[in-house]
């Protein structure tokens with residue numbers, strides 16, 4: 001149990017980078033971009049191919065970023081220059097990417113088990129520090145006998161994801177970032193302040209899918225393979241993370257919202273893991289669970305605030321009645 | 329400063345919906361001119377503004393600003409030197425962003441946007457002092473989301489954002505029409521003050537005849553895609569609503585059949 005939740009958190013942190021990308025398109029640009037299912041795999045494919053050809057793991061991950069950026073940029077070009085509606089642009093790109101991903105990989109699956117990945121290196125380096133042994137004995141002493149093999153991946157990934165979050169937070173406050181946000185918020189307005197909204201959308205979708213592809217590249221290295229079908233449903237997972245996070249943590253500021261999304265991605269993974277452990281559910285049910293989870297995240301907060309409002313008003317009314325009685 | 333020459337524009341040419349919206353419009357604004365534009369619904373006033381701003385392109389004719397022909401320049405490039413406030417108070421600001429972020433967007437209008445922070449210490453105090461000129465207390469609410477402001481407050485902010493970078497031309501399209509009378513008066517006074525202080529070359533559309541008479545040094549009246557009246561200087565100062573309606577009748581041989589045009 002502890003191990004599977006641990007693994008859920010680990011992969012959740014990697015997926016969080018993808019969710020931040022989805023946040024950028026769906027929320028910041030207000031552009032429902034379905035490219036994600038394709039660009040996640042593009043990132044994984046490019047990284048896997050590069051690594052198995054002996055490229056350094058960091059270079060391979062950066063190359064994945066570039067590939068994702070190009071894919072997202074193309075979706076943006078379809079939408080802005082080709083005047084194709086946002087949903088359709090994304091669907092067309094996603095569909096096209098399936099074939100491109102297969103071309104990149106040359107086969108439907110590239111195993112990385114015998115390769116040095118970012119994570120195998122990391123685990124090697126990390127284990128020398130002896131931190132794992134300390135944590136393990138601590139956990140053993142509180143009665144957990146099965147403990148994670150290494151904490152290195154989780155901690156380093158947390159750092160990486162938070163650095164990306166902080167960079168994104170900063171970017172969204174720069175002159176360029178403000179223009180990007182305004183493009184999603186009030187396009188006519190930002191155009192009347194001399195911003196080229198076409199370019200901003202292309203840039204924003206490029207960055208969004210760049211993040212998605214990095215997430216794919218890291219996931220492939222974490223899981224030890226890239227697979228042509230590993231991106232199916234990714235957009236829904238991203239959206240679920242965004243929506244769950246927003247409803248749990250809130251969206252008061254940018255800094256808070258991006259934190260919310262990371263938390264959302266982790267919570268999503270944990271819930272899925274727990275659901276899988278329920279004896280009456282199996283893997284095929286997970287899509288339905290995802291839908292129900294998103295629906296709940298959308299509806300429950302509304303019910304809760306509605307409830308609080310009614311209660312507040314009732315209290316006020318009682319107070320007034322009391323006072324009137326007192327006066328009489 | 330702003331010159332429109334032989335501007336014509338037809339919508340849906342050669343279809344059943346064909347509509348000639350502008351017919352050979354010629355207009356020449358000197359630097360510092362404040363021109364009010366009146367005319368009945370559908371006269372083509374907003375279309376003129378859109379042709380100036382570059383959100384519409386004329387079929388024939390030229391637009392030049394400061395001696396440069398900008399007829400083919402897209403809106404986002406032209407808006408470096410054109411400030412604009414729309415009728416809808418929601419149109420001129422970004423609701424999910426804060427007051428200072430909105431101002432920062434307007435502040436970067438005349439330069440290339442970079443990866444520098446949009447709001448830094450210097451800019452914040454500059455924003456604060458410009459906001460203070462509105463006398464609405466907005467300078468104490470820099471971090472409030474603009475979507476939470478009232479229509480009048482948003483319109484005041486829009487006006488400030490459109491003007492505080494000193495554009496060459498200011499376009500106002502019924503920018504007080506969606507506000508209640510007291511708010512409208514506030515924005516009107518603000519407009520008067522800002523235009524006077526910055527000596528902006530301004531084109532202002534209004535349905536409020538009194539406002540059109542009170543503001544500006546020149547008044548033009550449009551009807552059916554043409555400029556039918558152009559009055560400035562002392563003659564404009566002596567103008568009254570009655571005289572204006574009379575003029576319209578004399579030129580068009582008919583009553584100005586639009587209550588809204590009279591009462592605003």
Ligand SMILES: Nc1ncnc2c1ncn2[C@@H]1O[C@H](COP(=O)(O)OP(=O)(O)OP(=O)(O)O)[C@@H](O)[C@H]1O
Pocket residue numbers: 339340347349367368369370371372373374375376
């Ligand atoms: N995109 C368009 N396609 C077809 N006709 C249009 C279009 N935009 C405007 N028109 C028509 O052009 C004419 C002039 O419109 P415009 O908005 O310039 O009028 P206006 O003088 O601003 O009127 P109002 O006082 O009602 O704002 C109207 O008859 C309008 O129906």
Ligand SMILES: [Mg+2]
Pocket residue numbers: 373374375501
């Ligand atoms: Mg109009």
